[in-house]
Amino acid sequence: MKGPIRKKSRLLVPMVWIAGVVGVWELVAFLLAEVLKDPQAANKLPYLHDVIVVFVQNADTMLQAGEITLSRAVVGFLLGISIGFILAVLMSLSKIIEKIAMPYLLIMQMIPILGLAPIIFSLVKDLDTSRIVIATYISFYPIAINMLSGFQAVAKDRKDLLYTYAAKQPVVYLKLMFPSALPSFFTGMKIAAPMAVTASILVDMLSNKDGIGAIMIYSLYGGGDKFWPAVLTGIIMGILSTAAVSLLEWLCVPWERHSRQREGDSV
Amino acid sequence: MSAKAKNRATSIGLPLAVGVVLVLLWQMGVLNAAGGLTTMQLPLPSDISVALVEKGTRVISDATITLVASLAGLFIGCGIGYLCAVLATMAPRWGRGSLTVLSALNAVPIVALACIMNRWFSSAMGSKIAVVAIVCMATMAINAYRGLNDLQPFARDLLKSYAAPRNTEFLKLRIPNSLPNVFTAVKINLVNGMMSALISEYFSKDTVGLGFTIKTCMKMGNQKATGWAYIVVAALLSIVLYIVVTLVEKRVLRWHASHR
Amino acid sequence: MKKKVTSLIGSLLALTCVLSGCGSSAASSASSGGMSSAAAASTSAGSGKMDKIVLQDKWLPQAQFMGYYVADKKGYYKDENIEITITPGSSDFTAEDQVINGTANFGHTWYSSLLTYQESGNDLINISQIYQKSALELITKKSANINSGKDLKGKKVGNWFGGNEYEIYALLGKYGYNKDKDVSLVQQDFTMNAFNNNEIDAASAMTYNELGLVIDDDDSKMSNYKLIDMNDEGVAMMEDCLCCSKAWAASHKDLVVRFLRASLKGWQYACAHPDEAAQIVWDVGKSVSLKHQQFMAKKVAETVKPSGYSDKDIGKLDEKKLQQTIDLGTKYGLIKKAVKLSDSIDASYWTEATKAAS
Known part of the structure; x- marks a missing residue:
């Protein structure tokens, strides 16, 4: 008896959410346009159905641009993960490295692309390479910091237990630290995945040649109705990226999956 | 006590020492030479200091504006994010969708967000705060949700065996358990928030603030040192805030594994 | 069981998306690989190998830069044995930045902006002044009754800043106004929303661009607005020009002359055929409407070749x-x-470039 009901609600929940978001969007657009008679209504928040119509009319352009942006996002994200992961391991291995690196990671995050871009261009002298470097630069920080806090949260007694068995450092990491930090790693990735998409859109704006970012800039600057469809594409890509990480988590962290299910049953 | 003092000394002293060496190398032109950068592309610390002094008290007023925007946005964004996490925990089946919605908003780049918020708010400050708040929500929601739900297995069973009501479970178990994650989120958001405040100021109606000056100066060949001076100020502000949050975290989380 | 199947299908879909993203990345990076290391431009004229050069525009592909796009499309660069890549601008760097750091050989920028780079000791020179007058105007609504710079006192005046604001400062200075006290300066974003929304009294607008956006590229709608022209006010500062490194130009004299000759030929053609030029630019960057490109092309032509100028005056300093x-x-x-x-x-x-052309 329980099975079919749960299956239904599984489909029902996202449906209701989608309907709810669509409803609220349309309602706010309606209020702006018809009740408040705001002359800027279409700029503040156009009707979702209008946005979708333009999106469908320009589906080719949008999907093509989306693909370009997403592919760059994946590259930036993967490089960001690698760097974030290595940094987190290094920092958790040595308190000294952590103490030295943390403030500088912070400072690095505070240098805007406006200051950074000319330097990176000077170093690599190539537009496409610069774009990947900058996308990576934006993506790695949330992964590194979440991973590190995952490592740190591993209870000391558990670590001590392994050390009393005279386990070597690599063994401790392999058997205890990595598995324990995986949930945090995924939290970091969930935050970083849409950021990688954003980074990729920002990087589109460096060359304004192709991608969703270029469409956004073109339509912001030159008018036209493609701005909101481009924003919508960005949002959909963000959802897709988070969903992909969640899926990966579901596949890679089975023990979390079970505990979540147990929780779900008891609620 | 002395061990603690020593620990504190290294955590301040070490990065500081590295910083001093770095700044010295930078001033001596080693960084520029290594990267093949002109002093316009990467001005020397002395140029940056001179530019900073030339700006005088204007720096303080610009910094205050940006700081107010990013802190106000941070509080609002973290607040909404945490509420969504609580909602998602209380009603996991229905509430978790809010996390997806919030993180989807994160895929709107700040440049676009800033332009949209400019349309929504006639006050420049309002639109800046809105941008920062939107950027901060998802990070807090996702982190806090994990904290509220990753409980030690025995802890819940213990409360259950006491037949504790749900409110007690929330107050005594879930919320304290979420605190480390909340601090992680706040630390990430400090940086993101300051950064988004800067970027929204590139497009803001105001002609004040750190971001406005950074944008204006970086576009002019003879004012790049001033632009860098403002970047340094923004970075220093973030570090000070970060240290404050870390100190608070240490105090609040003494009981937690990561601080034992 | 069924629950698992649905989630599996969902997850497969998501995975395909990610994978297709991965797969296409290799292809797209390969196809865009052509745009690299401008610094490698070589002078091998006559040997049959084309000279590769990169031109950095100040902003997005639009009729503001139509001369180069026309020259490229019509094969004028090819005739001079040049293979050109025209890179759109970005709000994250200036054309000068890209020339200095070696990502581009030539930059199309404002002369006023170039001056700031020259003051800080960069080895850049203006080799051709493409625009012969200032195209910056202050646009006001007729109802605001602002007839000249004199009436700006106490008004909200918009500009983009970042080096674009000095003509406005000069205009205010001409009437003895203090830019910080007598007016309130407001930053404009990419759009003209703030002006349309009555949030600012006078907005900065380029004749060829923002002006067209306000009047829907329809000059008859101008009757609702008034303009303050920097040229008429005597505070014009020179805008779009071509810059490159002085040392690089000296060692690539022939290439610079050939590039300039082809570019000027492109500008001549574009000024004579603005509609066709607009179409060519529109084919490169489709996001701005064709109508707006045509409006822009006409206005740009008036600025590049004002009345009284002949074809051979185009680009003169x-x-x-x-x-x-x-x-x-x-x-x-x-x-x-x-x-x-x-x-x-x-x-x-x-x-040199114009002498050979005649």
Whole structure:
């Protein structure tokens, strides 16, 4: 008896959410346009159905641009993960490295692309390479910091237990630290995945040649109705990226999956 | 006590020492030479200091504006994010969708967000705060949700065996358990928030603030040192805030594994 | 069981998306690989190998830069044995930045902006002044009753800043107004929303661009608005010009002349055929409407070749106007000390390019 009901609600929940978001969007657009008679209504928040119509009319352009942006996002994200992961391991291995690196990671995050871009261009002298470097630069920080806090949260007694068995450092990491930090790693990735998409859109704006970012800039600057469809594409890509990480988590962290299910049953 | 003092000394002293060496190398032109950068592309610390002094008290007023925007946005964004996490925990089946919605908003780049918020708010400050708040929500929601739900297995069973009501479970178990994650989120958001405040100021109606000056100066060949001076100020502000949050975290989380 | 199947299908879909993203990345990076290392431009004229050069535009592909796109489309660069890549601009860097750091060989920028780079000791020169007058205007609604710079006192005046604000400062200075006290300066974002929304009284607008956006590219709608023209007010500073590294130009003299010759030919054709030029630009960057490109092309043509100019005057370095830019720039704080005109421009390439053409 329980099975079919749960299956239904599984489909029902996202449906209701989608309907709810669509409803609220349309309602706010309606209020702006018809009740408040705001002359800027279409700029503040156009009707979702209008946005979708333009999106469908320009589906080719949008999907093509989306693909370009997403592919760059994946590259930036993967490089960001690698760097974030290595940094987190290094920092958790040595308190000294952590103490030295943390403030500088912070400072690095505070240098805007406006200051950074000319330097990176000077170093690599190539537009496409610069774009990947900058996308990576934006993506790695949330992964590194979440991973590190995952490592740190591993209870000391558990670590001590392994050390009393005279386990070597690599063994401790392999058997205890990595598995324990995986949930945090995924939290970091969930935050970083849409950021990688954003980074990729920002990087589109460096060359304004192709991608969703270029469409956004073109339509912001030159008018036209493609701005909101481009924003919508960005949002959909963000959802897709988070969903992909969640899926990966579901596949890679089975023990979390079970505990979540147990929780779900008891609620 | 002395061990603690020593620990504190290294955590301040070490990065500081590295910083001093770095700044010295930078001033001596080693960084520029290594990267093949002109002093316009990467001005020397002395140029940056001179530019900073030339700006005088204007720096303080610009910094205050940006700081107010990013802190106000941070509080609002973290607040909404945490509420969504609580909602998602209380009603996991229905509430978790809010996390997806919030993180989807994160895929709107700040440049676009800033332009949209400019349309929504006639006050420049309002639109800046809105941008920062939107950027901060998802990070807090996702982190806090994990904290509220990753409980030690025995802890819940213990409360259950006491037949504790749900409110007690929330107050005594879930919320304290979420605190480390909340601090992680706040630390990430400090940086993101300051950064988004800067970027929204590139497009803001105001002609004040750190971001406005950074944008204006970086576009002019003879004012790049001033632009860098403002970047340094923004970075220093973030570090000070970060240290404050870390100190608070240490105090609040003494009981937690990561601080034992 | 069924629950698992649905989630599996969902997850497979998501995975396919990610994978397709991965797969296409290799292809797209391969196809865009052509745009690399501008610094590698070589002078191998005559050997059959084309000289590769990169031109950095100040902003998005639009009729503002139509001369180069036309020259490229019509094969004028190819005739000069040049293979050109025209890179759109970005709000994250300037054309000068890209020339200095070696990502581009030539930059299309504003002369007033170039001056700031020259003041800080960069080895850049103006080799051809493409726009012969200032295209910046202040647009106001007729109801605001602002007829000249004099009426700006107490008004909200918009500009983009980042070096674009000095003509406005000069205009205010001309009437003895203090830019911080007598008016309130407001930053404009990419759009003209703030002006349309009545949030600012006078908005900065380029004749060829924002002006068209306000009047829907329809000159008859101009009757609702008034303009303050920087040229009429006598505070014009020179805008779009071509710059490159002085040292690089000296060692690639022939290439610079050939590039300039082809570019000027492109500008001549574009000014004579603005509609066709607009179409060519529109084919490159489709996001701005064709109608707006056509409006822009006409207005740009009037600025590149104002009445009284002939084809062979296009791109000439008018010392009087350029000196005025330096003087106003020095007076109103664009640059701290005057740049010497003779260090700032080099007319020899333009002279050489136009001599050969006749």
